[in-house]
Amino acid sequence: MTCEEFELAGLDLESLQQAVPAHKAAREHLRSCPRCAALHENWQTLRADLHAVGAETQDAEAPSRVEMRLRQEFRTRHKTEKAQRAAVFAGWTLAAATVVLAAVSWVNWRHENGKGSTPSAVNSAQGVNTNKTTPAGPELGETIVAANDAGEFTLLPGSFPGMLEDATVVRVQMQRGALSALGLTVNEERAADLIQVDLLVGDDGQPQALRLAQNTN
């Protein structure tokens, strides 16, 4: 082994396994070269000195104030983030609520406009030529009374003129008192009378309007 090789290998002399050839060669060179022996001794001294200097600070730690500052920063940051997220969430919720409110208002406005218009004539599949309907629903405090006019259908509460498209006229015989189930006011003294009624039945099978048939008293 040359001095140059020893300088490279000798750095790890202590950690090399004794059986490794490099270790044996390094040990041999140490015995024969005073310069490298002195160098090795200096290395050993330096290693011991570095170990001693390292031992001085081996238990050194950051002071507790560093942990306190970091935890404070952590809390502040995450509180801020939570507040920001809450604000964003509140913003979106408000926006969604505004949209829903606008939609409901629009639907109500359309509904109100629909109530105010005059219902158009309805043609039934059964060949009734002219069917007039009275406006749907009573005004507040007004009572619906089944009209005796053969030409006029009375819209039942909850029905809209639009529902009468494709409606079918069905003539039924029923007790006068049964008209109250349809939302109409009936003279109690005549509730038991049998009457014939023309019902305008919608697509859903529900009566939407009615009139008393011509031969009813």
Added chain:
Amino acid sequence: MHIEAQERDDVLLRRSAKGDEEAFTELYRRHQAPLYRFALRMSGNVWAAEEIVQDAFMTLIREPKKFDPERGALRSFLYGITRNRVLKHLERTPRESLHEQIDEDGIGQRGMASESLTPAEWAEVGERREQVRAAVLKLPVEFREAVVLCGLEELSYEEAARLLDCPVGTIRSRLHRGRALLLAKLEMLRDAPKRAGASR
């Protein structure tokens, strides 16, 4: 929330990123000491070491996503940040003011009190260690890192290479060169009184 003793760093970091303070504190306590020692031994300044370690963990708080577990361990990541901060500090600091403050907290006296030395021997040992410490702080940064990690922290070449993200061969050659420079420097310091005496 309970922290398992061996809970993985990346798991703790994910929990910390979601606001779990306990997870962050556990991470800090696990890693702060070696980082602080590294910063202290590289800079020779307790205040700088404190600030550097604080900065490293602030990065974890502010930008937890910067750490990618696929690229290496959290400790290596933190060492990388610490190294960068140390280098910035050294660029700003005049060389003359290095190693002025390392003994402020009496750190330099640790390990000596238990040795049974005469006052003269104690003074000599103290002077010798001061010379070694000063010589380490005067090494060029790349050699100083290798000496601090392998000579002072006594890590293996592989451990040091992982932390500095460089090949093992690079660590060996830097350490070899660093030790040579240290020996030369210490030889000069020890011969200086002899030369001064000879010149009279």
